[in-house]
Amino acid sequence: MFDTLKSRIFQGNQFIKDIEQAPMREQFRGLPVLKNSNCDNCGRCEKICPTGALEFNPLRIDMGKCTFCGDCKNVCAKNAINFSNFYKLASSSREGLIIDERTTKELYEKTAIEVKNEIVSMFSRSLKLRQVSAGGCNGCELELNATSNVNFDMGRFGIDFVASPRHADGLVITGPVTKNMAYALEDCFLATPNPKIVILCGACAISGGVFQDSSELNREFFEKHPVDLYIPGCPVHPLTFINGVLGYIRGKKKERK
Amino acid sequence: MNSNWIKIKNNSKISLLDIPILDISDLRIEIISLCRGSVSVENGCINGFRPVGFFGKDWGRGDTRLFVVLSDDKNGVFYVSSALFKAGIREYDSITPEIPAFHIFEREFFEEFGIKPKDHPWLKPLRKNQDDYKFFEMDGEEIHQVAVGPIHAGVIEPGHFRFMCNGETVYHLEIMLGYQHRGVESLMVQRSSNRLAESICGDSVIAYNLAYSRLMETVKGISVSSKAQLIRLLALEMERAAIHIGDLGAIAGDIAYLMGTSVFGATRTLVINTMLEFSGSRFGRGLITLGGVNFDIDDDKIQRAKKTFDKVEKDVCRMVKTMLKNSSVVSRLEKTGTVSTERAAEIGLVGLAARASGLNTDSRFDFPDKYFNILNAERIHLKGTGDVNARFKIRYKEILQSFSIIGKIFDKLKEYEKEPVNCGYEVLSKENAKDVFAISVVEGWRGEVVHIAMTDGTGRLTRYKIKDPSFNNWYGLALAVRNNGVSDFPLCNKSFNLSYCGCDL
Ligand code: SF4
Numbered sequence: 001m002f003d004t005l006k007s008r009i010f011q012g013n014q015f016i017k018d019i020e021q022a023p024m025r026e027q028f029r030g031l032p033v034l035k036n037s038n039c040d041n042c043g044r045c046e047k048i049c050p051t052g053a054l055e056f057n058p059l060r061i062d063m064g065k066c067t068f069c070g071d072c073k074n075v076c077a078k079n080a081i082n083f084s085n086f087y088k089l090a091s092s093s094r095e096g097l098i099i100d101e102r103t104t105k106e107l108y109e110k111t112a113i114e115v116k117n118e119i120v121s122m123f124s125r126s127l128k129l130r131q132v133s134a135g136g137c138n139g140c141e142l143e144l145n146a147t148s149n150v151n152f153d154m155g156r157f158g159i160d161f162v163a164s165p166r167h168a169d170g171l172v173i174t175g176p177v178t179k180n181m182a183y184a185l186e187d188c189f190l191a192t193p194n195p196k197i198v199i200l201c202g203a204c205a206i207s208g209g210v211f212q213d214s215s216e217l218n219r220e221f222f223e224k225h226p227v228d229l230y231i232p233g234c235p236v237h238p239l240t241f242i243n244g245v246l247g248y249i250r251g252k253k254k255e256r257k
Numbered sequence: 258m259n260s261n262w263i264k265i266k267n268n269s270k271i272s273l274l275d276i277p278i279l280d281i282s283d284l285r286i287e288i289i290s291l292c293r294g295s296v297s298v299e300n301g302c303i304n305g306f307r308p309v310g311f312f313g314k315d316w317g318r319g320d321t322r323l324f325v326v327l328s329d330d331k332n333g334v335f336y337v338s339s340a341l342f343k344a345g346i347r348e349y350d351s352i353t354p355e356i357p358a359f360h361i362f363e364r365e366f367f368e369e370f371g372i373k374p375k376d377h378p379w380l381k382p383l384r385k386n387q388d389d390y391k392f393f394e395m396d397g398e399e400i401h402q403v404a405v406g407p408i409h410a411g412v413i414e415p416g417h418f419r420f421m422c423n424g425e426t427v428y429h430l431e432i433m434l435g436y437q438h439r440g441v442e443s444l445m446v447q448r449s450s451n452r453l454a455e456s457i458c459g460d461s462v463i464a465y466n467l468a469y470s471r472l473m474e475t476v477k478g479i480s481v482s483s484k485a486q487l488i489r490l491l492a493l494e495m496e497r498a499a500i501h502i503g504d505l506g507a508i509a510g511d512i513a514y515l516m517g518t519s520v521f522g523a524t525r526t527l528v529i530n531t532m533l534e535f536s537g538s539r540f541g542r543g544l545i546t547l548g549g550v551n552f553d554i555d556d557d558k559i560q561r562a563k564k565t566f567d568k569v570e571k572d573v574c575r576m577v578k579t580m581l582k583n584s585s586v587v588s589r590l591e592k593t594g595t596v597s598t599e600r601a602a603e604i605g606l607v608g609l610a611a612r613a614s615g616l617n618t619d620s621r622f623d624f625p626d627k628y629f630n631i632l633n634a635e636r637i638h639l640k641g642t643g644d645v646n647a648r649f650k651i652r653y654k655e656i657l658q659s660f661s662i663i664g665k666i667f668d669k670l671k672e673y674e675k676e677p678v679n680c681g682y683e684v685l686s687k688e689n690a691k692d693v694f695a696i697s698v699v700e701g702w703r704g705e706v707v708h709i710a711m712t713d714g715t716g717r718l719t720r721y722k723i724k725d726p727s728f729n730n731w732y733g734l735a736l737a738v739r740n741n742g743v744s745d746f747p748l749c750n751k752s753f754n755l756s757y758c759g760c761d762l
């Protein structure tokens with residue numbers, strides 16, 4: 001008993017108080033910063049990119065494909081590609097994930113998520129999510145689990161993962177959707193009561209990521225059902241996920257009462 | 258040793274043309290005689306060889322060539338041989354009835370090439386769609402089935418579990434996987450990259466990327482600086498420590514000891530955030546590249562990491578000791594989900610689960626590289642009771658072992674301060690050697706991660722074979738839950754913590 005108390009006391013308080021302003025280590029590879037004027041069109045970055053996320057002349061990165069591996073930056077001799085540690089990367093539209101030289105973090109934060117009144121009025125206080133891993137490598141899954149740990153403690157915002165789709169207000173999909181998981185994903189979607197939202201988590205779910213050329217995928221689900229929120233990363237950082245979802249269901253802090 | 262086999266060391270290559278081609282019936286006899294001892298154990302060492310590779314390759318004109326790689330753990334070498342199946346030959350005598358550890362290898366070979374192992378006791382699908390598959394069933398008044406998955410209650414990967422229960426007691430568990438199959442091996446042949454290697458099994462990023470990198474460096478003849486080698490080993494041990502700490506938390510969670518879950522969860526965060534500082538990713542993605550690593554670790558970072566790891570070690574020790582003093586914790590861990598030493602050897606368990614069952618295999622020590630040797634690490638000795646308790650304790654011991662290795666690496670890194678960490682961009686376009694067979698085995702936190710590559714006469718990669726430790730160990734989980742309460746399944750499952758995507762590929 002006393003040992004348990006001692007362990008508890010040694011731990012102190014671990015949770016991150018202000019999740020929207022949480023500091024991030026500078027090494028984290030978040031929103032890319034591109035500089036065309038430095039680029040001499042050598043093309044190394046495009047050649048090395050494992051997912052075809054990058055184009056040069058002019059430079060563009062599709063964060064829906066990007067694995068944030070940093071290889072493009074490493075091979076660029078001209079310092080035209082960099083990564084900031086800005087982690088609020090979620091977007092409510094697929095095109096929103098494609099960024100170029102003009103994208104700054106202020107601009108991105110303002111425009112990436114379109115807040116809809118009906119979503120805010122329905123889910124802002126409570127959002128129960130059912131997660132479906134459809135070929136996810138366990139990277140995104142580990143990070144989604146981490147959102148509920150004592151550091152990030154997503155439950156305090158009323159956002160939780162639930163065991164049954166029947167209890168859920170939405171799906172969180174990870175992985176490129178394998179053939180063998182396609183029907184289970186569809187079933188799970190149908191089992192979730194309306195109104196519901198769909199959140200794609202990670203490069204795999206958004207575009208197939210490093211698996212996009214595989215013949216073992218079946219991405220028909222996305223032809224049939226609209227997606228509410230795209231959260232880039234490989235894997236998605238817990239802060240990216242929580243802030244993305246919060247931004248979508250509550251809107252920006254300043255606009256909130 | 259005879260002319261029926263060719264020996265190969267870890268992280269090395271041989272000419273494909275030197276691999277003997279036997280008649281399948283001769284090869285079968287050879288395999289059985291070399292592996293027969295593997296069902297008996299002496300002081301934790303199995304007496305015979307064990308399979309690490311048994312896979313086919315399309316050999317043109319409808320022919321299939323079967324490659325077999327056996328591991329001689331005691332002497333630290335692999336034995337390679339092969340057999341050719343002409344187009345018309347669609348079956349051979351199964352090896353599994355003699356050596357059970359082959360059961361899943363033969364299933365895989367059958368599924369991929371349609372060549373049937375005759376008299377295989379349980380020739381069921383491995384990765385392909387199994388909607389029509391009929392589960393093994395039991396009959397009886399009180400017998401009922403419990404079906405779980407593919408989508409589970411928690412945030413985890415998909416897989417289907419079918420329990421045959423009598424009341425609370427599990428008589429039999431059948432595990433059906435394949436939902437995660439992404440065709441990784443053929444993607445690797447089409448366009449291999451460090452990034453794809455990292456995503457094969459995202460909880461073992463470093464182990465997979467290291468195996469891939471070492472393998473391709475062998476095939477291409479690239480040498481890597483000592484400093485980079487050490488940083489890679491550092492990352493591997495950090496990955497081990499981090500996941501093990503998380504798993505201790507998960508085990509605590511499944512016995513409703515929430516204090517443990519919280520403390521281990523928060524402690525793991527410290528380790529992976531240090532990884533973030535080293536590599537820009539919490540799991541070390543982007544760290545390892547062909548020819549070295551992408552990030553140098555300066556003294557500042559080392560000092561900070563040392564401090565963090567000291568704290569982590571203390572926290573973990575304190576929490577584990579507190580838990581194990583608590584009789585209600587111990588009573589849940591002890592004698593739950595037991596796999597005996599003999600059973601473990603028989604079905605060919607590897608890695609952490611094997612060690613917990615009293616087998617002394619650890620490819621870090623069995624197939625050491627130069628850099629691991631200079632660290633003078635020591636094997637863990639634990640009375641392998643094979644239950645959840647043993648898998649809990651071995652994790653704890655391995656965490657301490659990893660931190661001790663990490664400390665030594667930090668000291669060693671100083672000696673190589675001036676060395677570069679990688680060979681630059683040009684190295685990526687280096688040609689593959691022609692007609693080779695190469696192997697690399699890395700001990701990830703679950704166990705041995707085996708990568709094998711073959712090239713053709715033009716140096717093109719033509720086959721990439723991966724074996725995750727989970728491939729061997731899933732069956733161990735199925736045996737572990739027998740005669741346990743079905744409600745203890747999550748606990749047993751977490752204590753193994755096997756990979757779905759690593760097995761499904
Ligand atoms: S960081 Fe993104 S854009 Fe750059 S190489 Fe990696 S995947 Fe491609």
Ligand code: SF4
Nearest residue numbers: 137139202203204234
């Ligand atoms: S996006 Fe990356 S981390 Fe997430 S499931 Fe895909 S490969 Fe794994």
